[in-house]
Amino acid sequence: MRAFVFPGQGSQKVGMGAELADASTAARETFEEVDDALSQNLSMIMREGPEGELTLTENAQPAIMANAIATLRVLQRDFGVSLVDHGNFVAGHSLGEYTALCAVGSFSLSDTARLLKLRGQAMQAAVPVGEGAMCALLGADLEKAQKLAEAAAEGQVCEVANDNDPTQVVLSGHAGAIERAIGLVKDFGIKRGVPLPVSAPFHCSLMQPAADAMAEALAETPPGGLDLPLYANVTAAPVDDPAEEQRLLVEQVTGRVRWRESVLAMREAGVEHFVELGGKVLGPMIGRIDRDAATSSIITMEDLETLAKELTS
Structure with missing residues (x-):
């Protein structure tokens, strides 16, 4: 097939x-x-x-x-x-x-x-330019990504946008929350968080x-x-x-x-x-x-x- x-x-x-x-x-x-x-x-x-x-x-x-x-x-x-x-x-x-x-x-x-x-x-x-952001989590599975997103949210939106493959998950949400998520990656056993060059936070609330x-x-x-x-x-x-x-x-x-x-x-x-x-x-x-x-x-x-x-x- x-x-x-x-x-x-x-x-x-x-x-x-x-x-x-x-x-x-x-x-x-x-x-x-x-x-x-x-x-x-x-x-x-x-x-x-x-x-x-x-x-x-x-x-x-x-x-x-x-x-x-x-x-x-x-x-x-x-x-x-x-x-x-x-x-x-x-x-x-x-x-x-x-x-x-x-x-x-x-x-x-x-x-x-x-x-x-x-x-x-x-x-x-x-979303006004600058208020939202996305990042790719490298070396992350869905479970790790979801836990990181919850920890980084702090009352803002931080959600899993793309579950691409077993080594790459993308987060989307408020710029501050995405910045926090990138800073916390090591604490969740994730290799790296990379900001994505996008103009809006796609696939989130x-x-x-x-x-x-x-x-x-x-x-x-x-x-x-x-x-x-x-x-x-x-x-x-x-x-x-x-x-x-x-x-x-x-x-x-x-x-x-x-x-x-x-x-x-x-x-x-x-x-x-x-x-x-x-x-x-x-x-x-x-x-x-x-x-x-x-x-x-x-x-x-x-x-x-x-x-x-x-x-x-």
Whole structure:
């Protein structure tokens, strides 16, 4: 069995998608469709920068999605490989869940781009710049991370945002609480706490205004039927009901990304091969979660050609 997975924020970089666009009409048309949907030349920012503009949450989220969907469409149109024929499940890390829904026909590409633009804007607006922060805990499991978060909170918000793999957990909350958490890591047997260069404290209760904004947006543009089941971030369980997924997407804004548990659940369901489209972030994470899982991270035309041969041989 196989799962196609889609990366989240942090996987953006200037030049992303340029090789695909130069080599494939399918990729070019994908980027043009996103530009049209947003009334913005996002593809130019992706190709040429500046990096500061690409890193803005409202640009990074639709850009990462566009790059992954372009990769998928090249696989489908140029190499004749259908996601439905060769996959059993999909999943995405944070914003990647929207990409996954687009990949299985639950959202149109234009709607996905608009929803992610709004999501990025709403997340940025939820907390004034400087009031929130995030940090990655290296050498931490979930139990250690939760105990550290409780100790560092001191009446402020300090919560587990991402349970990425057995060696990396991310905390999110008030800047002061995150600073305290970094200072306390050794007391909890954690190797290191690293501040993350983010503009807002994602996936914690401070994001409630953004969750409210997404509830409104998703009421107007609800997900449709899914061609394949999706493993949702906040439940680490498969979903194929659009109404349930709509609710979970709202919950996801403030909820924990249960990536480690999602991968283990997919393995338990029989997934042997994970294909990451449009990034090289989730593949290594999956390898740390389960060394026996086969992973492919697909970015270039050469990667796509190799994958297509593997899937069709």
